[in-house]
Amino acid sequence: VESVTMDDDTVISGDLFIDCSGFRGLLIEQALQTGYEDWRHYLPCDRAVALPCQREDGSPPPPFTKATAHSAGWQWQVPLQNRNGNGHVYCSEFMDDDEALDILVKNMAGKPQAEPNFLRFVTGRRKKFWNKNVVAIGLAAGFMEPLESTSIHLINTGINKLLAVLSLDGITPTQEQTYNRLTAKEYARIRDFLILHYNATERDDSEFWNHCRTMEVPETLTEKVEL
Secondary structure (H helix, E strand, O other): OOEEEOOOOOEEEOOOEEEOOHHHOHHHHHHOOOOEEEOOOOOOOOEEEEOOEOOOOOOOOOOOOEEEEEOOEEEEEEEOOOOEEEEEEEOOOOOOHHHHHHHHHHOOOOOEOOOOEEEEOOOEEEOOOEEOOEEEOHHHOEEOOHHHOOHHHHHHHHHHHHHHHOOOOOOOHHHHHHHHHHHHHHHHHHHHHHHHHHHOOOOOOOHHHHHHHHOOOOHHHHHHHHO
16 A cells, blocks of 8 residues: 545555554455455354433442343443443344344333444454555454454554564564464454353253354364363
8 A cells, every 4th residue: 555545635655554444444455355254153143233221210320331141142231421321232144133123122221312223243354454564453453243342452452563563674574474473363362252152151042042052163262161
């Protein structure tokens, strides 16, 4: 990538570009066609609907996020100062949007304060986080479902690793390879941790949980479980 042209036609040239364009991956994917590893066979949830609500009981907000399993995914409740943030993460193969919204509304601790926001995502990562002279950070690098809220963590560690491998001698293949190796290892560890939340279930009351309990998991997770 030689330069980026802004909306006002300003041209910004550079030696190294950091792609922070989110799911679109304007540089890492649309410009360089790096490729994406789809992890939906391990993490099948691919939809979410978010909806804030009033907190009506007047009590102080609890100091934690509440996660509640449902028939094809799970619901979050995040207490904020003046409202609750709510959402339902689910698998479109086992549940449609209307049912997911209905479950969310029926299990919220207050009246909705906005229109529902439906989100689609593909869990996985870029085949390379650093490709040529572009480094993808955040959602441009990949996305793993929000059960453990790891997105901000991965932004921080991505920046830290980038600073650790940069030098004043320019960009080298060793830097790129090292960054990709370390980041891939971190993503895989988080992926396995998230898979375990589903695969270790003893639930047998829905097709979704039966699938999660019996699905094939990575060898790295199998080894950890056996240990």
